[in-house]
Amino acid sequence: MDFDFLTYLFFGGLTRGSIYALIALGYTMVYGIVELINFAHGEIYMIGAFTGLIISSVLTMLGLPILAIVVLSALTAIIYSCAYGYTMEKIAYKPLRDSNAPRLSALISAIGMSLFLQNYVLLAQTSDFLPFPNFIPDFEFWEPYAHILTSPELVILITTVIVMICLTILIKFTKIGKAMRATSQDKVMAVLMGVNINRVISITFIVGSATAAIGGILIACHIGQINFYMGFTAGIKAFVAAVLGGIGSIPGAVLGSFVLGLTESFFAGYFSSDYEDVFAFLFLVLILIFRPSGILGRAETKKV
Amino acid sequence: MKSILKVKNLTMNFGGLRALHNLNISINKKEIAALIGPNGAGKTTFFNCITGIYKPSNGDILISPKGNNEKINGLKPNIITKKGLARTFQNIRLFTSMTALENIMVGCHCVTKAGVIGAILNNKSTKAEERLIIEKSYFILKELGLEIYVNELVTSLPYGAQKRLEIARALATEPFLLLLDEPAAGLNPQETNELDELILKIREQNDISILLIEHDMKLVMSLSDNIHVVDYGKKIGEGTPKEIRNNPAVIKAYLGEEVV
Amino acid sequence: MTIKNQIKKSFLVSLWFMFLTFPILVIQVNTVENVIKWRWLNMIGVGIGSFFLSILWRYMLEKRPEKGKQTKKYQLFFLNNILHEKKIFFPVIILLSLFVLCFPYIFSMYQTNIMISALIYVMMGLGLNIVIGLAGLLDLGYVAFFAVGAYSYALLNYHYGLIFWIALPLGGILALIFGVILGYPVLRLRGDYLAIVTLGFGEIIRLVLENWNDFSFGPSGISNIPKPCFLGIDLSLQGTTKYLFYIIVGMVALTIFVTNRLQNSRIGRAWIALKDDEIACQAMGINKGKTKLRAFGLGAMWAGMGGVIFAAKTTFINPASFTIWESVIILCTVVLGGMGSITGVVLGALLLILLPEYLRAFSEFRMIIFGAVLVLMMVFRPGGIIKNVRRIYKFDPILEKNSVKNEVNS
Numbered sequence A: 001m002d003f004d005f006l007t008y009l010f011f012g013g014l015t016r017g018s019i020y021a022l023i024a025l026g027y028t029m030v031y032g033i034v035e036l037i038n039f040a041h042g043e044i045y046m047i048g049a050f051t052g053l054i055i056s057s058v059l060t061m062l063g064l065p066i067l068a069i070v071v072l073s074a075l076t077a078i079i080y081s082c083a084y085g086y087t088m089e090k091i092a093y094k095p096l097r098d099s100n101a102p103r104l105s106a107l108i109s110a111i112g113m114s115l116f117l118q119n120y121v122l123l124a125q126t127s128d129f130l131p132f133p134n135f136i137p138d139f140e141f142w143e144p145y146a147h148i149l150t151s152p153e154l155v156i157l158i159t160t161v162i163v164m165i166c167l168t169i170l171i172k173f174t175k176i177g178k179a180m181r182a183t184s185q186d187k188v189m190a191v192l193m194g195v196n197i198n199r200v201i202s203i204t205f206i207v208g209s210a211t212a213a214i215g216g217i218l219i220a221c222h223i224g225q226i227n228f229y230m231g232f233t234a235g236i237k238a239f240v241a242a243v244l245g246g247i248g249s250i251p252g253a254v255l256g257s258f259v260l261g262l263t264e265s266f267f268a269g270y271f272s273s274d275y276e277d278v279f280a281f282l283f284l285v286l287i288l289i290f291r292p293s294g295i296l297g298r299a300e301t302k303k304v
Numbered sequence B: 001m002k003s004i005l006k007v008k009n010l011t012m013n014f015g016g017l018r019a020l021h022n023l024n025i026s027i028n029k030k031e032i033a034a035l036i037g038p039n040g041a042g043k044t045t046f047f048n049c050i051t052g053i054y055k056p057s058n059g060d061i062l063i064s065p066k067g068n069n070e071k072i073n074g075l076k077p078n079i080i081t082k083k084g085l086a087r088t089f090q091n092i093r094l095f096t097s098m099t100a101l102e103n104i105m106v107g108c109h110c111v112t113k114a115g116v117i118g119a120i121l122n123n124k125s126t127k128a129e130e131r132l133i134i135e136k137s138y139f140i141l142k143e144l145g146l147e148i149y150v151n152e153l154v155t156s157l158p159y160g161a162q163k164r165l166e167i168a169r170a171l172a173t174e175p176f177l178l179l180l181d182e183p184a185a186g187l188n189p190q191e192t193n194e195l196d197e198l199i200l201k202i203r204e205q206n207d208i209s210i211l212l213i214e215h216d217m218k219l220v221m222s223l224s225d226n227i228h229v230v231d232y233g234k235k236i237g238e239g240t241p242k243e244i245r246n247n248p249a250v251i252k253a254y255l256g257e258e259v260v
Numbered sequence C: 001m002t003i004k005n006q007i008k009k010s011f012l013v014s015l016w017f018m019f020l021t022f023p024i025l026v027i028q029v030n031t032v033e034n035v036i037k038w039r040w041l042n043m044i045g046v047g048i049g050s051f052f053l054s055i056l057w058r059y060m061l062e063k064r065p066e067k068g069k070q071t072k073k074y075q076l077f078f079l080n081n082i083l084h085e086k087k088i089f090f091p092v093i094i095l096l097s098l099f100v101l102c103f104p105y106i107f108s109m110y111q112t113n114i115m116i117s118a119l120i121y122v123m124m125g126l127g128l129n130i131v132i133g134l135a136g137l138l139d140l141g142y143v144a145f146f147a148v149g150a151y152s153y154a155l156l157n158y159h160y161g162l163i164f165w166i167a168l169p170l171g172g173i174l175a176l177i178f179g180v181i182l183g184y185p186v187l188r189l190r191g192d193y194l195a196i197v198t199l200g201f202g203e204i205i206r207l208v209l210e211n212w213n214d215f216s217f218g219p220s221g222i223s224n225i226p227k228p229c230f231l232g233i234d235l236s237l238q239g240t241t242k243y244l245f246y247i248i249v250g251m252v253a254l255t256i257f258v259t260n261r262l263q264n265s266r267i268g269r270a271w272i273a274l275k276d277d278e279i280a281c282q283a284m285g286i287n288k289g290k291t292k293l294r295a296f297g298l299g300a301m302w303a304g305m306g307g308v309i310f311a312a313k314t315t316f317i318n319p320a321s322f323t324i325w326e327s328v329i330i331l332c333t334v335v336l337g338g339m340g341s342i343t344g345v346v347l348g349a350l351l352l353i354l355l356p357e358y359l360r361a362f363s364e365f366r367m368i369i370f371g372a373v374l375v376l377m378m379v380f381r382p383g384g385i386i387k388n389v390r391r392i393y394k395f396d397p398i399l400e401k402n403s404v405k406n407e408v409n410s
């Protein structure tokens, strides 16, 4: 077995896993708090990538320096994704929560939102693939290792780690993080303790959207093209990762993403890339059947 | 006397929390028994364990409706219901998109057997069975004084009627032991009095045993033949209402709560 | 709320939406020629539109019926009244059947073809209605069973020359078997996981069809699938279309008949109970797994038969006809019509499929409207346009002997 090929697949899997992780975080956080699979989460990631592309093109034509373009367009993309996430929650989920609708309704509403956002971008922009500028340069100091791990991949990995650390700090050490944890454990109790649930939910959507937007921009730079449909498959994969790790658990989502990324990478490398998606779904089915609570999830008895 | 339910050393753990601890309870034929204890004592957990909703961590649950002991722990809830244990829930769990009558008709599910083919062809035996279900359901509905609500959606029923409908639904499964989880909670004094009579009537007409969880001591004391007291998942007393009233351990557990 | 407040609120909403849609709706980048198109008109449109829509939104939210009280209101809905009044019901049914029977003779072949497609959706919607509307299982891979049906006819015909009339039940049975095989492990999962797994399954089937060239001829698909023949006689093109129209009408009638029987049977009640409350349902002695499997399998069967008819109609199939969005469209017809209500689903499917066909200008916006429909229905009218009304049982209080009268059901 070729060692270089092995490391290549390994780092390919890690990069893939990082992107899944950035999206999966949103799924898992929202699920942890409102017990809803936010089907439209992948669309937020797609909107992040589109906004990034649009803003950067405008700024490029205005002739700004490259660094300013990167920073500004990334920031705008994140802000817009957050705004979309926030609005989506207010339109499609909050009214359902207020009327105590069954979970099936919320799920259908989420699918509707996903369909809506995809086609909104399709109609407002284009159905074609758009080329995305590669903002991440090839670092010189990284030259010797570039054949196993390219610079963009390195940036993706590092960014993911930074995002994870920030998120951990947010959840473990801030007041809002504490409110989030309280809400996910017992909503009624949290309300009694003076937690503003609606605010916590909004912030959860916003934070989840922000990480998804970061993922969107990174993958767009890495692959070099975007399309209105990109959020769908990525979203499903990230969801698989979140379930794999144990939905509702943040470390679980990260772990699940890396496991999925790596297995996919090796599967594609050694077997067939045609059936890569088939494999991911089969993996999900098997996990759900044999360990429905995921790798890090706890098997809980539902209170009756 | 012949016991129809024997629970031996029942233990239930939720992670680190031990909700039930070596509980031994036995219910006799045609007896009305009560399970009492402070909030969080593990009463509902006990119901959930014996009806198969939770899988007990340890212990044995034996039923002997016809004299032969049969172990039922670990069985699925629907199998246990088929064997003759029916229950109501502390928080009402009716089928909200159905009418009152249909709720009871669902209760008849486990004593009937028409399948998909039968339903589609609507042949003679299916028709007869369906008729039987309707008649039986309406009969039970009347028994509990709910006939005015026959075709009402359950969500539009008053609270007390909903609670009684849950009992009706449980009766439709033809149990030998009926488990009632706080049947009087939320009822007004008059409704509670009616409930008292209703429970006695149910026992007589259906010839069954009843185990009820209840916080209303007046009701418990007047109804029960036998009372089991639990606290922190452990049994702290058992006996007739009179014995329980004078049991020091029980009084201590209930300190602050009124024992009539 | 005062008018001033309303205006202020709506103004803020409209500002927010103008901000929100700015990059995507206003700026369009042409990356090839490196020019930017600014579409300010869109922004004005969004501003004005969201201003009024937000007023409407708040008004509708306030008017939303309280839970539990909504039934009375729905019953006033005129269609239900028509359907529950025998005097009106029978003439309506007779007129409707006459119209349907004459349809291919009144309208052109083009119209008839569109109607056939719409009726295939009606049939599938009714099948999915068993799964979602009655049993409450969100199946997003429904199209997979449609594909199973279509491919079984196409392949069995290609290899063994199997005729339509044998393929029709066989496709249904194969889909049912697939449904049971998939359902067995998967139905134990929690409701929302089920949605994802079935979605995954739908994609697996499509991907396999796309990549397994030896089996399914890959993306190029299978062509020259024969249309059904009538007593061995080959009909003219027009003749087959008419013939196919009557076949699908017959199938829809059969589906309505069967689902109506089912939903008021012991099995149907178990499905609804399962949807309402799984735990209470089990406590009634209902086997959860078996009940779910029945719904899943039966739903799949209708999709399979729909697939066979679809293959016969188009004479050409390829994996592109079986994407997840097809499942979502069928879901949409069920949700719009009213989950659990047969009349609702029929109307919903006809509405959703025929409207975009006839309003060509509108068809570009088909999918975005479907998305909006799903969200809006869930927010404002979760019961659909025609809410399922439960059967009324009549008892004679004097004789104490009940006379069960079967009301006509929607």
Ligand SMILES: Nc1ncnc2c1ncn2[C@@H]1O[C@H](COP(=O)(O)OP(=O)(O)OP(=O)(O)O)[C@@H](O)[C@H]1O
Binding pocket: A301, A302, A303, A304, B014, B017, B019, B037, B038, B039, B040, B041, B042, B043, B044, B045, B046, B090
């Ligand atoms: N599924 C569960 N997971 C974790 N803990 C549980 C679960 N079900 C019950 N408990 C815990 O077990 C203990 C006993 O609860 P249970 O509901 O049986 O009390 P109870 O006696 O019915 O009280 P009440 O009179 O308030 O109804 C409580 O501390 C409760 O929090």
Ligand SMILES: [Mg+2]
Binding pocket: B043, B044, B045, B090
């Ligand atoms: Mg309790």
